[in-house]
Amino acid sequence: MVETRTIEMEVLRYHPERDAEPHLQSYQVPFAHDMSVLQGLQYIKDHLDGSLTFRWSCRMAICGSCGHMVNGVPQLSCHTFLRDYFPGKVRVEPLNHFSILRDLAIDQNDFLKKLESIKPYIIPAENKPVESGEFLQTPAQLDRFYQFSQCINCLLCYSACPQYGLNSDFIGPGAMALLHRYNADSRDAGRAERMPIVNAEEGVWSCTLVGYCSEVCPKGVNPANAVNQNKMNSALDYFLSFVTSRGGGR
């Protein structure tokens, strides 16, 4: 028989048709040693309160759907275990810095628009026909962008970024990491199209290097590094605009 203990889970609830503002609701959740915070939420939904709303899909830190604030820290709830909080309680809230739609579900639209704006795909210098073969790349060239391509769009970095919270016009860590992933790819020639986003006030220059985005990333991406490397690229782009016709995107 699986040994279970009982932990108190506090969940932020908000039903727009009924609530003027969110409030915490407490549940007693029995858990086994291997149960994640996500499984705790699923237990609540299946056995205690079917009206609880939250997003999830893969249950194994791949899809990036189940990001929540767990005891004030942005975490993938499938990647966070109830045993680590016992005998204390676990407080699960929606990700910080986003509008709450219902319970733990936040409005992702702002990020999705930003993601689209950075053109997150390879823009080749010329369109080669398939018959001419693949674009070759050396391990060193791959190394330049590989970690940034591991981003799963989970938005933990946005809820770790106070600058994004204070001004949501800021492009933010995740979109910037993905922008850099394509700009740093040797097969890509779309840099000039993306530099206006980097150079803007709400591009890299809204970042004050808090650095918490890189600490909370569940995939080992270093978004703060992408943003800050591009401060250098942006400055270079500005000075280059005086001497060449390329760069200088505003």
Added chain:
Amino acid sequence: MTVRKPYRRSMAGWWRKNPFFVRYMLRELTAPFVAIYAVILLVGLVRLAQGEAAYDAWFAALTHPASIAIHWLLLVAVVYHSVTMWQVMPKAMPPLKVAGRTLPELGVTALGLLATLTVSVMVYALVRWL
């Protein structure tokens, strides 16, 4: 019918809620202390240009107990600022390659702190014994 009424939570007191943000705010708060110390040194340079008497007067002012106390405060602030800035340095620069391998973040921080310490000791030795 689904009601759409997105709720935006306040950020009041955000930096007090996470020790990481407290350390960040302290790092930013100690930046003016670095500037103050730079101004003190620049004033010394101006006084030096004005002649020996002016420089001696500036130097004497530095030995005042209030000045000593301020300098202790500045030292603590500048040390905190240096350490925390070197801690975020690996996030601010392109990866450092040594013999084809990327230097780990801790290595960059350690190198920076070592450089700061070395220069500080050299400057101290220069002032103390020359």
